[in-house]
Amino acid sequence: MHKKLNGLTAAEVEESRKKHGANSIPEAEPETFWQLFLEGFQDPMIRILCVIAVIMFGMFLVGESDWYEPVGTIIAILLVNFVSARTGVANDRAYRDLKASQKKDTVKVLRESVIKVIPADEVVVGDVILLQSGDKILADGILAEGALSVDNSALNGEAEECPKSEAPDGFAIPETITGDTFVDAHSLFRGATVLDGEGYMIVQKVGLDTMMGKMAKDMEDKEPDSPLKVKLNKLAGQISVFGYIGAIIIALAYFVHFVMLAGGLSAYLATGGLSILGDVMNAIAIAITIIVCAVPEGLPLVIALVLMQNTGKLLKVNVLVRKSIGIETAGSLNILFSDKTGTITKGQLEVVEFFDGCGRTTDINTAAAMREALHLSIGKNTGALFDDQHHVVGGNMTDQALLKFLGEEAFHALAARDDCEIGAQQDFNSANKFSQAYLPGQGRTFYKGAPERLLAKAKKCLDTQGNEVDIDETALGQKIDDLANRAMRVLAFGYSREKLVRDEIHDDLVLIGLVGIRDDVRPEAREAIEEVQKAGIQVVMITGDRRETAMAIAREANLYHGGDELVLTSAELAEMSDDEVKKIIPRIRVISRALPTDKSRMVRLCQEMNLVVGMTGDGVNDSPALKRADVGFAMGSGTEVAKEAGKLVILDDNFNSIKNAIWYGRTLYINILKFCKMQLVINLAAVFVSAISPFIGIESPLKVTHLLWINLCMDSLASLMFAGEPALKKYMRMKPRRRDESIISRPMAIQIVIMSIWLTILSLVWFKVPFFRACFATEAQWYTGFFCMFVFAFMVNAFNVRSDSLNVFEHIGENKRFIHIWLAIMAVQVLLVSIGGVIGEIFSCVRFGLDGWIAVCLMALTMYPVDLIRKVLTPKPKA
Structure with a gap:
């Protein structure tokens, strides 16, 4: 020293610590439960519920509403925010526990x-x-x-x-x-x-x-809104417009109705101020009911529960969820920028291929003499060794790769042999491009080095039987060129029967063989990339490697196929304007020699094109792009800065796990859509029934408490049914969704409208056909029966929305929870009607007999054949 x-x-x-500070990099402070709880009020659906709660409270104060109606809505809001906040805290704790379990540096x-x-x-x-x-x-x-x-x-x-x-x-x-x-x-x-x-x-x-x-x-920049949040904002706006405009129109229609019943405007005004005030309050009450019917109160709770359920599933496939919304975002990807090292490749150099002096790929384990000579050439020409933990340490990256190829058992076996002691040695240097070791016990000098140095002296090579034969220079040259085109580094091994002479290779050198070394492509990554591409997601490898290496890796990973596909360098990107880059983004497959600024720029440009962007990475250089992307996939072996930036942590650093995250994300979104179809059918039908009923003499068939029961309590259980729906392979063949795409597609809208109209027809038939009134002893039982029929129809439709096929029981065996929860919900509904007392008073329910239950079940079951007819007559959603 x-x-x-x-x-x-x-x-x-x-003194230095006071002047320059400590060497710690403060990690982001974890968001507390209350911070996440209050953040929940930014959700567009929650805001609508807050408005409804305030209006209901005002109605209660003037005697036009019961206390439990605003209280029920407030409880719903608090429950949603509680579940969301608890999930966020649990995810952050899981990440910090993982971090705390790692040894401090x-x-x-x-x-x-x-x-x-x-x-x-x-x-x-x-x-x-x-x-x-x-x-x-x-x-x-x-x-x-x-x-x-x-x-x-x-x-x-x-x-x-x-x-x-x-x-x-x-x-x-x-x-x-x-x-x-x-x-x-x-x-x-x-x-x-x-x-x-x-x-x-x-x-x-x-x-x-x-x-x-x-x-x-x-x-520290603000993250972009997730695709799901964008879609929910759009849906909330649509529902708000539908609910508020519908409520105003229907309220005005009721005034017209009241005026007509009174015999004209003059006669109506003559009824007096108190009578008119009563009608105003009645019309407002109906309008509030319409708004409550229109808003899917259970949707925020469902999303929170489904996200919470899926964090555990993803952990089982090596994906740690740091932020729950990252799951759905992964399923929405349009383009994925992937790091090369450790994600597409294994992240370490290794011997990929061994071949002899005639260019033939050879299994070294079947050629004893060749194996013996190669082991001596590797084991005695290395700066690496195995430590007591069986890890390869020391030497350079090439030495470590070769020693792993040799194996620990062979390495220790050589060390134990007296005839393998080194008599003289010369390490590798950049001038000679080879290393050599003389073994007196063997009477030979063994070489390891660049092919051009050894082949300049070698005329003979070993065959698999250990014979010295002529080298096939043409075949060998072609093999070396082929490996070079595949971004492999080639090393040659040989021996001479002469003693070591420094800086020289003897003319009698016999070539043992050659190896191709590279950070090789993961086999499972190759398959996963192909699946992701079939899912319509553009995969771009973005790496610091030189163009030739990056292109070769991309070809073997099925990322790059030539033609009009592009491989660009950082310098080429820098020369192009943003608009020029945007035009060619769909054709880009590889960006080489990339800088951190290139990664962030590409994410920004793609987001400006309305694409949902994913970014993988493990290093400090990846962190800004991981943060900026819609979903950042941080590698589990990567730096803490990268993990802090990502929404998902890939614990095994494997592209296959990224594919699984995309697959589960798509499954999650599709399961949310299933629930939306189920709930919006019942909500739309409730709007129609509540709007039409007073005009045909039916008084408040659905109470606000009925709607809150359907939209919250039952929906929270229903969300668990759909959270367990299996991930199907066909989901990975569907086209990606646009960031601003509406949650409600055209086929989905057709299903919702048809089934809600049918449920409305059932409701009107229930009240206008005498047969159904005759099944009940009292009017109270008749109205209770309608409430049960409405709920049962809702539950029958749960099977309809599970699948677009005619078989509504498709894959039901992979989600047995669906049946269990479905039966539990039906049982709860029966108990709700049968309990009576305060519960019966709150929900306006009374017990009724067997005839009534038969009528309820028969009417509800008609939802199944009607939807079968719809499926046959309407086109299936496009994949």
Whole structure:
């Protein structure tokens, strides 16, 4: 160690901490239950419910409403916000528990000439940190002494070794960080990892002043509204217009009705002020009922419950939900920007292929002599080794990949053999492009190095039987070119029977074979990408790698097929205006040499095109784009800054898990649509019945308490039925939805209108056909029977909306909860009618006999055949 590196004294540490601060990067404060609870009042549906509650309370004060009507609505609002807030807190706690379970980072710091191990948060500017192979770099600084090879992939996405050398006196990290700054010869950044070597770093920036800290501050921007929130805003507006305009028109119609009954306007005015006031209050009461009927009060609660139910399902497929709305957003994606390293590829170099001197791919395990020679060439020409935890440590990334290919058992077996001791050795260097080791016990020198260096000397190669045969230079050249086109690094191995001579390869070299090394594509990612593309989602790989490497990986991952598809570099993007980029976005498949600004720019442009955008990433450089995207998929092995930015954390770093998140997101949205169809049928029918009934002499067939019971209590249970609906493969073949697309599509509207009209007809028949009145002993029983028929029809329609096919029991075995909850709801409805007392008074219900129940069931069951006819006569929704 150089004399100048003595480290700070205790006093200097305190002074530096006061001046520059600590090395901690404060994480975002978790939102409290009450913050999330109050945030719920921003929901458009909740706002409508609040207006209704205020109006109902006013009606109660003037004696036109019962106390339990406004109270029921207020309870509904509080219940929705409670469930939503509790889900948000639970998701955040799960993430923080995962984070807390991970071991805290420590550093080896030199203070007062003594090496001490301290928590990373206690590092200060001026500290001297000892860096060794495998260490994380946990502050920004410069290499003051030694030589290192570092991995900056967490910062720039490039899985490449970056050599670092001793900085000259006075060298400082540049204030402006660019993509080239990461790979300069002397600068070291928080988030990088030491691959090989040893050295001392002088800390120049800590905490929020580090490049990682600045990234964390950049993520304070407001997130875009989720697609579901956009759709709900639109639906709330439509329902508000329908409900309020409908209420005003019907209220005015009632005034006209009252005037006509009185014999004209003059006669009506002559009835007196009190009579007219009574009619006004009656008309307002009817209008309030219409508004209550129109608004799906249970929808916010349903969405909250369904999101809560699905967080557990996704955790089972390695997706940790940080923000519940991210689930549905994942299912709405139009375009997905995916990081390469660790997501599409495995995130580490490995030997992908071994081939002999004639260019033939060979299974090394079936060729004993070739295997023996290769093991010696790898095991005795490496700076890597296996530690006591069975991990490969030391050496560079290539050495580590080769040692994994060799295997721990073979490595230790070589170490135990007396005939494999090294007599002389020369390490790899950039000038020679090879390393060599002489083994006296073998009487041979073994080489590992660049193919062009070894092939310049080799004329013979080993075959699978261990014979030395002529090299097929043409076939071998074609094989090497092919692997190079696939972005593989090729290494050659050989031996000579001569003793080691420094910086030379002997002319009698025999080629053992060659290997192709690469950060290879995950097999499951290839299939998942294909499924996501079939789902109509454009996948774009965005990486820091050079164009040729990125293009080769994209081809093997089924991302890029040539033709009019584009592979662009960061520099090419920078030369284009925003409008020019927007025109070619549908054709882009790969962006190479990407900077963090490129990622954020692409997300912004796609959102301006009304596309729902997803972004995957694991590094600090990905964090701003993860935050800006509609849904950010942070990798579980990634930096904490990235995880803080994402809505979903992919625990296994696998593109297949991203595909599952998209699949479950689509399933969740489709299940919400099923519920919407079920509820809006009953709501629309309630509007029609409430509007028509007074004109034909039927007094308030549905009370406000009836509607609240249907829209809240029953719906909360019904939401659990649909939350368990299975994820079907056909959902991944449906086209993506636009951000501003209406929740209610044309086929959905047809189903809602037809079934609500049919339920309205059933209601009018119930009151106008004498047969149904005859099934009940009293008028109170008759009205109670109508309430039960209305609810039972609602529950029969639950089967209709499950599937677009004629078989309403399709896949019911995969959701047994549906049947259990359906039976429970029906039982609760029967009990509600049978209890009597205060409950009966609140819900205006009385007991009735068997004849009445038979009439109720027969009328409700007609919902099934009518919807079957609709399905046959109307076109199915397009996939």
